[in-house]
Amino acid sequence: MGKQMTEMLKGTLEGIVLAILAAQPAYGYEITARLREEGFADIVEGTVYALLVRLEQRGLVDVAKVPSEKGPPRKVYTLNTAGSAYLDEFWSTWSFIAERIEHLHHNKKQPQEKGEQP
Numbered sequence: 001m002g003k004q005m006t007e008m009l010k011g012t013l014e015g016i017v018l019a020i021l022a023a024q025p026a027y028g029y030e031i032t033a034r035l036r037e038e039g040f041a042d043i044v045e046g047t048v049y050a051l052l053v054r055l056e057q058r059g060l061v062d063v064a065k066v067p068s069e070k071g072p073p074r075k076v077y078t079l080n081t082a083g084s085a086y087l088d089e090f091w092s093t094w095s096f097i098a099e100r101i102e103h104l105h106h107n108k109k110q111p112q113e114k115g116e117q118p
Helices: 003-010 013-023 028-037 045-057 081-113
Strands: 061-068 071-079
Touching: 003 013, 013 028, 013 045, 013 071, 013 081, 028 045, 028 071, 045 061, 045 071, 071 081
Parallel strands: none
Antiparallel strands: 061 071
16 A cells, blocks of 8 residues: 555544444454455554554444354444444545545646646
């Protein structure tokens, strides 16, 4: 993963994981697998587990230990009311930033396409 991608994900990965949990409760490995399905192939499990601890400490998710057939109980994370509110704010902020970046990108491309100086 490129350095720029890594830096951009630092500010957005919490929202991405909360969006995954909004679809359904999941344990750490499931979340990592879902991230990979969504194209975030280079995110390692350690990053996800550390993020889940932070989300739990901030009270944005509820955690339940569920028995596992293959080992110790799994910690299943569920989006709670505070997490849902945080996710709503994340999407609002994301939309604002994405619109502004797209506007800058669009306005920058036009003069070059016409052969004009930027």
